[in-house]
Amino acid sequence: LTVSIIVSDTEPPALTFTPATLAVDSGGTGSSTLTATDNVGVTTGPDVTCTRGSFNVGNNTYTAPVLSGQELIGGVSDTCTATATDAAGNTGTAMLEASIEPPPDTVPPVVAFSPATLTVNSNARFYGLSLTATDDVGVTTGPDVTCDQGTFFSSTRDNPDYYTYFAPQVSEETDVECMARAFDAAGNAGSAALAITVTPRPADRQDTLPPVLIFEPATLAVAPGATVASTLTATDNVGVATARVVTCSLGSFNVGNGTYTAPDVSGDTRAVCVATTSDAAGNTGAGALTISITAPGPVVSFSPASLALESGMTGMSQVSATDAGGNVLTPTVTCTNGGAYDIGTGVFTAPTVTEDTFSVCTATATDGNGR
Structure with missing residues (x-):
């Protein structure tokens, strides 16, 4: 009689993850060695399932999921469960805990x-x-x-x-x-x-720009007592509200016909006329006209202005000289080619010559202004 005494196998396979915990970046991988042993022998497995990521039994590699949304704030955890079965139907398990870290947040709102x-x-x-x-x-x-x-x-x-x-x-x-x-x-x-x-609303608008006044031309040269023209224009971004007023340091300016009249002066001088006007906001603009007043020099003349004389003879020609104010001046007279002129008598004495000759006498006078 042969009796087979069979010992019942109640011992499950032993499974181990080494290490049993991992810290893995979002979308990254980590290694953990999975072993499965049994007193008789493992017949099925080991197989691994994860709640979030995945575990490759062939190369012992855990792959973390890519985090998104609120998961990026603090990260998440994942659990992988390994199972294996022996011939007696005993099943063993092991757990791998993975902590999945979010990537650095560099994206601004x-x-x-x-x-x-x-x-x-x-x-x-x-x-x-x-x-x-x-x-x-x-x-x-x-x-x-x-x-x-x-x-x-x-x-x-x-x-x-x-x-x-x-x-x-x-x-x-x-x-x-x-x-x-x-x-x-x-x-x-x-x-x-x-x-x-x-x-701005129309009621809020504030005009701060003054009128622009221009003389054209802005500079004049004039004789004493003479009148010359210069056109005065006045413009404003809103509108000129007051009449143009012109004041002159010397002489006068007629706004109506745009003319300047110089004073009757005996010496050279300079005058400035300033034009002003205002707009409705009270802004005042100004423009300037500059005038050079130049008095004429002395008037010198001979009467008569020409003589015909024989050699060594005399003739009469009176010389006169007055300044711009009508004052009598005493001139000096010089003659060429030996001629002579007496200012006191007005007598010209011809030189003694052997052939026809011209003698030119030049009278010069200077007024109080050095002209």
């Missing part, structure tokens, strides 16, 4: 105004502005808005995604910029700009 540009009247409101801020992980601070002029605020408590801009009061067209900034948990900052043109 995306901030946007809609519309990004607008035109607003002075001291008026613009309703219905949209401001959004999004981030691949999440916005933690903001968006906050600052404006270099005016104010930006939420339109209603019930709908905080719509905003209102309140423009300042301006007297001329003004460019304003509002800047929105938002931050994520990693400290990345995103920003957007809202460009605003604030236009």
